[in-house]
Amino acid sequence: MNVAPRPPVKLGVLISGEGTNLQTIIDAIACGDLRAEIRLVISNKASAGGLERARRHGISAATIDHRGFANRRAFDRALVEALQSHEVELVVCAGFMRLLSPVMIDAFRGRIMNIHPALCPAFPGVDAVRQALAYGVRFTGCSVFFVAEGVDDGPLIIQAVVPVFQDDDEAALAARIHAEEHRIYPLAIRLYQEGRLEIDGRIVRIRDHQPATDLGSLVNPRPD
Ligand code: GRF
Numbered sequence: 123m124n125v126a127p128r129p130p131v132k133l134g135v136l137i138s139g140e141g142t143n144l145q146t147i148i149d150a151i152a153c154g155d156l157r158a159e160i161r162l163v164i165s166n167k168a169s170a171g172g173l174e175r176a177r178r179h180g181i182s183a184a185t186i187d188h189r190g191f192a193n194r195r196a197f198d199r200a201l202v203e204a205l206q207s208h209e210v211e212l213v214v215c216a217g218f219m220r221l222l223s224p225v226m227i228d229a230f231r232g233r234i235m236n237i238h239p240a241l242c243p244a245f246p247g248v249d250a251v252r253q254a255l256a257y258g259v260r261f262t263g264c265s266v267f268f269v270a271e272g273v274d275d276g277p278l279i280i281q282a283v284v285p286v287f288q289d290d291d292e293a294a295l296a297a298r299i300h301a302e303e304h305r306i307y308p309l310a311i312r313l314y315q316e317g318r319l320e321i322d323g324r325i326v327r328i329r330d331h332q333p334a335t336d337l338g339s340l341v342n343p344r345p346d
Contacts, residue, residue, distance in 0.1 A: 130157040131315040134210035136201070136218035137165045141172020142300065143216035143237060143307050148179050150308035157315050161208040164201065166220055182208070188220055198225035205230070212314055215269065216307070219248075222269060232321050234269040235314070237307055239299045241265060241281055246274035251296045254286065260342040261285055262295070264303045266310040268321060277326045279310045279319060285342040 135144050144163065150156035163176040163183040176183035184204060191197040202225060205213060213226075215236040227234065240250035242265040245257070254262040263283040270276035282302035286295060313319050318329040 127157065128315060128317055130159045131311070132209055132211045133158050133160045133214055133311070134205040134208060134212075135160055135163045135172075135176075135214045135216055136220075137163060137170050137172040137216050138167050138219040139170055139172065139217045141170065141175050141216065143303055144172045145175055146304040147214065147216070147308055147311065148175070148181070150312075156308050156312050158311060161210050162204060164204060166197075166218070172217070194221065194223040195225045198223045201226055202229045212311070214307075214311065221273065224271065227269060227271060232268060235266055235279070235307075235310060236269050236274070236276070237264060237266050237303055238274045239264050239296065239303065240274075241283065242267060242274055242278060250274075251292050251299060255290065255292060255295060259286055261340065262299065264299050264306065266306055268326065277321050277324050279313065279326050280306045282306050283340060285340070288343075 135147065137144055147156065148160065151158050151160070160176070160181045163172065163181055165173050165185050166188045168185040168187065173183045173185065186197070186200050186204065188197045191200065211233060213230050213234040215234065222234065238246070238250060240254060241261070241263045244262070245253040261283050263281055265281045266279045267276040268279065282305065284298050284302055313328060318331070320327045320329060
């Protein structure tokens with residue numbers, strides 16, 4: 123039986139900064155790896171480099187400055203309105219430095235993704251890379267999850283592991299984590315577009331998924 127491919131998923135991307143994750147999503151769409159359409163990019167900061175990236179690619183890009191609102195809920199109501207008026211199905215937070223209130227979470231329950239530069243639930247909040255270095259972990263990484271109430275805490279979709287090396291400084295480690303983010307974010311969105319993600323409480327099940335049994339386990343540092 124031939125199953126017709128699902129239509130492209132309509133995305134709204136929320137950013138606050140450079141937007142390199144936004145760029146990988148744009149690239150994945152352009153090369154056909156991801157069936158999606160970015161309907162709108164919103165930044166809470168007018169200076170975010172990601173706005174310019176979006177415009178260069180002909181994508182609608184808007185600033186909604188959180189400082190113009192009395193509180194988080196009022197700001198979120200403006201976000202919901204903009205996203206809904208662009209018929210956004212899936213909200214992708216890509217370096218969006220604002221905590222979402224129940225106003226956003228309820229409007230898009232199970233339809234908001236975020237990415238965090240650590241292996242959740244480790245090192246939530248800002249400075250995740252610095253926290254990992256200060257703690258002395260041998261592995262860190264990045265996580266894509268569905269946003270729920272709480273900071274960097276929600277059902278996990280995909281994680282990538284990154285080793286921490288003795289001589290790493292924050293910039294070096296952050297760069298290696300970033301590279302992994304760019305691999306896993308488009309993949310998580312693709313699984314969503316294909317209708318393969320099923321949220322069951324804290325757990326995300328992936329339909330028609332063959333677990334990789336050849337991953338092995340990682341040891342860092344390797345014994346001499
Ligand atoms: C990423 O490290 C992401 O994990 C965090 O913010 C950063 C955004 O980077 N939430 P960019 O703006 O996509 O380059």
